Amino acid sequence: LDRKVKQNNWEEGNFINYKKMSQNLAVVRSRLNRPLTYAEKILYSHLDNPHEQEIERGVSYLKLRPDRVACQDATAQMAILQFMSAGMPSVANPTTVHCDHLIEAQVGGAKDLERAININKEVYDFLSTACSKYNIGFWKPGSGIIHQILLENYAFPGGLLIGTDSHTPNGGGLGMCAIGVGGADAVDVMANLPWELKAPKVIGVKLTGEMSGWTSPKDIILKVAGILTVKGGTGAIVEYHGPGVNGISATGMGTICNMGAEIGATTSVFPFNDRMYDYLAATKRKDIGDFARVYAKELREDEGAEYDQFIEINLSELEPHINGPFTPDLATPISKFKEVAKENGWPEEIKVGLIGSCTNSSYEDMSRAASIARDALNHGIKSKAAFTVTPGSEQIRATIERDGQLQTFEEFGGIVLANACGPCIGQWDRKDVKKGEANTIISSYNRNFTGRNDGNPATHSFVTSPDLVTAMSITGSLYFNPLTDTLKDKDGKEFKLAAPSGDGLPSRGYDPGQDTYQPPPKDRASVNVQVSPTSDRLQVLQPFQPWDGKDAKDMPILIKAKGKTTTDHISMAGPWLKYRGHLDNISNNMLIGAINEANDEANKVQNFTNGEWDAVPAVARDYKSKGIKWVVIGDWNYGEGSSREHAALEPRHLGGLAIITRSFARIHETNLKKQGMLPLTFADPADYDKVKPEDKVDILCTQLEVGKPVTMVVHPKDGSSFEVKLLHTFNEPQLEWFKNGSALNTMAKAAKS
Numbered sequence: 001l002d003r004k005v006k007q008n009n010w011e012e013g014n015f016i017n018y019k020k021m022s023q024n025l026a027v028v029r030s031r032l033n034r035p036l037t038y039a040e041k042i043l044y045s046h047l048d049n050p051h052e053q054e055i056e057r058g059v060s061y062l063k064l065r066p067d068r069v070a071c072q073d074a075t076a077q078m079a080i081l082q083f084m085s086a087g088m089p090s091v092a093n094p095t096t097v098h099c100d101h102l103i104e105a106q107v108g109g110a111k112d113l114e115r116a117i118n119i120n121k122e123v124y125d126f127l128s129t130a131c132s133k134y135n136i137g138f139w140k141p142g143s144g145i146i147h148q149i150l151l152e153n154y155a156f157p158g159g160l161l162i163g164t165d166s167h168t169p170n171g172g173g174l175g176m177c178a179i180g181v182g183g184a185d186a187v188d189v190m191a192n193l194p195w196e197l198k199a200p201k202v203i204g205v206k207l208t209g210e211m212s213g214w215t216s217p218k219d220i221i222l223k224v225a226g227i228l229t230v231k232g233g234t235g236a237i238v239e240y241h242g243p244g245v246n247g248i249s250a251t252g253m254g255t256i257c258n259m260g261a262e263i264g265a266t267t268s269v270f271p272f273n274d275r276m277y278d279y280l281a282a283t284k285r286k287d288i289g290d291f292a293r294v295y296a297k298e299l300r301e302d303e304g305a306e307y308d309q310f311i312e313i314n315l316s317e318l319e320p321h322i323n324g325p326f327t328p329d330l331a332t333p334i335s336k337f338k339e340v341a342k343e344n345g346w347p348e349e350i351k352v353g354l355i356g357s358c359t360n361s362s363y364e365d366m367s368r369a370a371s372i373a374r375d376a377l378n379h380g381i382k383s384k385a386a387f388t389v390t391p392g393s394e395q396i397r398a399t400i401e402r403d404g405q406l407q408t409f410e411e412f413g414g415i416v417l418a419n420a421c422g423p424c425i426g427q428w429d430r431k432d433v434k435k436g437e438a439n440t441i442i443s444s445y446n447r448n449f450t451g452r453n454d455g456n457p458a459t460h461s462f463v464t465s466p467d468l469v470t471a472m473s474i475t476g477s478l479y480f481n482p483l484t485d486t487l488k489d490k491d492g493k494e495f496k497l498a499a500p501s502g503d504g505l506p507s508r509g510y511d512p513g514q515d516t517y518q519p520p521p522k523d524r525a526s527v528n529v530q531v532s533p534t535s536d537r538l539q540v541l542q543p544f545q546p547w548d549g550k551d552a553k554d555m556p557i558l559i560k561a562k563g564k565t566t567t568d569h570i571s572m573a574g575p576w577l578k579y580r581g582h583l584d585n586i587s588n589n590m591l592i593g594a595i596n597e598a599n600d601e602a603n604k605v606q607n608f609t610n611g612e613w614d615a616v617p618a619v620a621r622d623y624k625s626k627g628i629k630w631v632v633i634g635d636w637n638y639g640e641g642s643s644r645e646h647a648a649l650e651p652r653h654l655g656g657l658a659i660i661t662r663s664f665a666r667i668h669e670t671n672l673k674k675q676g677m678l679p680l681t682f683a684d685p686a687d688y689d690k691v692k693p694e695d696k697v698d699i700l701c702t703q704l705e706v707g708k709p710v711t712m713v714v715h716p717k718d719g720s721s722f723e724v725k726l727l728h729t730f731n732e733p734q735l736e737w738f739k740n741g742s743a744l745n746t747m748a749k750a751a752k753s
């Protein structure tokens with residue numbers, strides 16, 4: 001295990017540390033004294049402190065040291081802006097940024113890419129220069145989709161990666177524990193803070209038998225989604241194992257892990273096997289495959305490892321599935337699909353078939369789909385539905401262009417879109433149906449929630465394998481079952497499509513295509529990060545002010561929020577996402593969805609300085625300009641929903657000091673702490689009712705100590721006052737975050753000393 005094997009072919013000096021991992025694991029083993037699942041092995045071998053870390057699945061919070069960070073272009077903006085505000089010279093852990101989310105599909109690859117480069121120029125320029133400055137690998141627009149690039153270049157067995165995108169788990173196809181996180185978590189790891197994760201439970205999925213015919217890896221996850229539903233994986237890692245695993249290609253395993261995000265799983269993993277070795281070798285990383293073979297015993301579950309939940313699937317009996325519409329867990333086997341579609345009145349005509357995306361755009365996927373298209377063409381027929389192909393990466397696009405699949409798709413009537421997310425994330429300028437018109441589309445993507453692909457709530461979107469998408473596009477009918485039904489060739493003669501076939505890996509190797517990677521330059525000191533001062537999409541962040549060391553007196557309550565206050569109420573998505581790199585602009589959505597107890601209305605609060613009713617952000621800005629700190633009072637589970645860091649950055653930016661609630665969603669509570677805010681809870685939840693929206697409050701910050709309550713003095717309008725006991729969950733290092741103004745300020749201070 002002493003070998004020096006590089007993590008990838010792009011970076012010098014970043015090595016795979018199986019030795020350290022095995023040492024950590026030995027420590028944990030001696031403490032736990034029980035067989036471990038593979039998911040546990042990966043996590044525990046990355047513990048910050050294996051000797052003292054409390055470990056109980058589903059209970060403890062693990063402090064981890066990931067090997068890598070990856071960000072897509074939409075979420076990277078705020079992550080990097082925050083990182084910059086810490087003033088560190090470079091990222092502390094290997095990081096890459098991938099431009100894939102901002103390219104809209106309109107007419108086809110090259111033109112769409114060119115247009116996107118113009119529209120998003122300032123964002124791309126910022127990301128490109130910031131990556132150069134802070135030693136981050138930059139994958140330019142056109143390079144491909146983050147998860148495909150990670151699988152092709154960066155994922156390795158046993159590694160731990162965090163990525164700012166929910167489909168990061170795709171890396172599980174190479175035995176990596178790849179977890180989707182919010183930007184705040186990525187910033188922590190870039191700045192060398194340990195990363196916290198609630199020790200996941202582990203769901204074991206045992207695969208037996210072997211797939212054949214029309215069944216593909218996608219059907220495994222479509223089936224699992226049907227069993228576990230969209231919530232079933234919450235707080236758990238799904239771990240595949242059993243003899244059936246060896247019959248699935250690495251990219252097929254990637255597909256399965258990718259879509260594990262749809263059941264809410266933390267991530268999914270497959271054990272290291274020969275198929276992964278082959279893929280590593282085909283992507284010029286044979287040395288990693290050889291190294292993994294040395295460490296192979298720890299790259300799978302221990303015998304007798306126990307799972308919190310157990311599922312078994314016999315692949316020999318598994319049918320192709322189609323999931324949807326409107327939710328990815330509504331799984332129907334192809335044999336029943338026509339009947340179910342009729343019963344439910346789903347529109348029969350398939351308007352568009354879409355293959356590719358991060359989920360299903362491997363060489364194998366493309367080859368199998370092309371074999372079906374070729375079969376149809378050989379019979380003189382083409383796709384009846386509109387047909388689009390989204391290659392996952394430039395490498396895939398170039399390889400299928402060289403090997404002919406791409407031409408087959410074009411002959412079949414398809415258009416090849418840019419190597420990017422496109423319609424998968426709603427970047428689709430769809431023109432064939434009107435908004436509100438019921439219609440059907442079928443894709444090989446992963447997510448099909450209402451409106452996701454084309455913004456039309458009446459679009460019935462189904463997800464399935466690329467094989468079924470291609471076959472069903474030929475007839476344009478949702479009722480077609482290629483396993484049993486016949487088609488008519490150009491002369492009206494009946495024929496049955498042959499089952500798809502295709503190579504798992506290109507026999508002539510991959511063609512890398514155009515070089516789309518920008519490594520950080522050697523001389524980084526002279527690089528200027530480009531942010532235009534007049535930009536409305538990007539804004540350099542200034543470090544937040546440290547605490548003044550005093551109690552905070554006589555603060556107004558900006559809003560006393562009533563009932564559910566999720567991160568969507570605190571920082572709405574939708575059109576606001578455009579401003580996610582501009583804290584001041586996006587702050588205009590702060591708490592505009594929260595309901596004010598004073599009037600039962602959203603976004604209408606009273607400014608105590610002039611008595612006027614105004615929007616929440618406007619009043620906060622007025623207080624800030626007058627040097628008045630403010631607080632928010634919230635109800636139960638304040639900040640539930642997502643890990644969106646803007647929900648914590650905005651109140652801090654607009655001058656808030658404390659958020660006082662009956663309880664917090666944990667991630668939001670931590671995010672508030674990281675930004676230097678005080679998340680506090682009522683010791684007696686009934687005190688929530690005693691505080692009125694127009695009251696003023698003092699918070700005795702000087703009392704802050706680990707494990708001790710803090711006093712809030714409430715001053716109702718009538719001139720009286722009373723005390724309320726507040727609790728907090730700050731530990732010693734977190735208290736430093738508050739004192740220094742933020743976690744990043746604290747890291748920057750430590751880096752300087």
Ligand code: F3S
Binds near residue numbers: 100357358359421425
């Ligand atoms: Fe997400 Fe892009 Fe895949 S939108 S689901 S990463 S194609």
